Amino acid sequence: MPVEDVFDRGWGRGVLVTGLVERGRVRGGDTVAVVGGDGDAVVVIGAVETGDGPVLEASAGTSISVLLPGGTAVHRVQVLASPGSIxxxxxxxxxxxxxxxxxxxxxxxxxxxxxxxxxxxxxxxxxxxxxxxxxxxxxxxxxxxxxxxxxxxxxxxxxxxxxxxxxxxxxxxxxxxx
Incomplete structure (x- = not known):
């Protein structure tokens, strides 16, 4: 999922990242790699939301927001992906x-x-x-x-x-x- 926008929720509550799932699926609890930019990191997704609210799973073609742990450095130039896939x-x-x-x-x-x-x-x-x-x-x-x-x-x-x-x-x- 290419990162389209990033919102820091403040006070260590997490970082909200938006984008379009290009392929595969994503769920809360999945481990993803943040690839590109200043360096790679591996994080666990806290929650997944669509425009309709929280969902258990989102698949390819869905615009989503994912909640990452507070302090995670994420930028628009990066991609969230399965570790080792890109x-x-x-x-x-x-x-x-x-x-x-x-x-x-x-x-x-x-x-x-x-x-x-x-x-x-x-x-x-x-x-x-x-x-x-x-x-x-x-x-x-x-x-x-x-x-x-x-x-x-x-x-x-x-x-x-x-x-x-x-x-x-x-x-x-x-x-x-x-």
Whole structure:
């Protein structure tokens, strides 16, 4: 479950985390890993709620809130998952398609700084086109990214790219790590 929002209930009463369950199911009492961002932690879910109130279990496609122990450090860039099911990475390769020039696409050269959207995470990173020194607007190709911080990633995950504050293209993660 990508973390969409975090609310600290104060005085050690817990941290409320909201998001959409991507796959599987979640129940109160389940152990989950908080993956990405500043580091990983393993915590036990205290309770699960939907818009209708407390529930025993929520499955894929359900927007939920989960109560985590007070003092748990959780941020929007992170993911709650079964321990060991997903890892955070600083580098990945993706097959991307850039927008045409008339739609705001621009050239991606070696070392271009980009904002990369991965689920609810937004990370800055450096781009390295695999096919040479640049990738032109409207073109497709393989590109390597090096991010400023670790982000929970999986093969097949969608990625959106922004250059100079504008949408530039999108694609799919094909390889994890450098």
């Amino acid at each position: 890892e955070a990475h600083r580098a990945f390769t993706a097959e991307i398609t850039l927008l045409p020039e008339e739609d705001g696409g621009s050239v991606v050269r070696v070392g271009t700084e980009a904002l990369v959207h991965l689920r609810t995470a937004l990370a800055s990173g450096t781009v390295l086109p695999a096919s040479g020194t640049e990738l032109r607007p409207g073109a497709s190709g393989r590109v390597a990214f090096t991010l400023d911080r670790p982000v929970a990633l999986e093969k097949g995950q969608r990625v959106a790219i922004r250059l100079r504050g504008r949408a530039a293209g999108s694609g799919t993660v094909t390889r994890l790590g450098a």
